[in-house]
Amino acid sequence: MLKMNALPGVPRWAVLAAHAVPLVTLPSGLWRIALVAGLPVAPPDGDMSLGEALYVLSLTGISEGLALLTLGLVRPWGETVPRWIPLLGGRRVRPLAAVVPALLGATALTGLAVWFFCAPFVKPDQPIWQGTPAQDALLAACYSPLLAWPPLLTAVTLAYYRRRTGRQAAGDRALARA
Structure with a gap:
């Protein structure tokens, strides 16, 4: 069984959804890496300049990094800033400081x-x-999972907000304990 180190009171579905977010961004990132590597995933458009390649790779790194931040909504570092972060380490994260950027x-x-x-x-x-047609199918297969990112992020964010602000209904609390 997969151990996900979530906080107590976090619904299992929210933990699974948070872990799914980096996975749904991965195929598009791999497609962009293949593009920079020169694999035939796109129509030939001449050689990619160094600046274009860095932009594409940066886009991949940033999108995956942002997707990984979703895990903070179900992990301890989403409630208390890790101690190793200068000036903020050990402080509680205000719920809206996470909820507003996520939404x-x-x-x-x-x-x-x-x-x-x-x-x-x-x-x-x-x-x-x-x-x-093969390139189109590959592009669709790699980018279609990204459509799941906004609803997954929204659902995990709302669960975080409800848990952190105590606005869970009694039935939701019972489900969270299950």
Whole structure:
């Protein structure tokens, strides 16, 4: 059995959802790494400059890092700043200090998903992707899991807020203990 070191009172579904977030971002990151490595995952568009490669790799690192922050909503370091962090170590994390950025992030991710799917309808004469059918299928397989990121993050964030502010209903508390 997988031991996830969650805090007491955190519902099991929230722990699983928090651990799923970094996993749903991983395929797109691997696709971007393959792109930088020169693998044929995208239509040939000439050689990628060093700046473009660094941007793509940075995007991968930042998105995975942000996804990993979701774990803080179910782990001890999401309630108390780790002692090794200068000036803040050992202090309690105020619930809204975690909830507001998380919900803003979920909103931004939802906006990006909507934009990505609506863009082809806004300018249908300008295709945003001109890959082979295999490249299109690979792109869809790698980026589709990202659609789960906003709802997973929202659900885990709301569970964190309810747990930290004591706004859980009695039935929810019973489920959290189970």
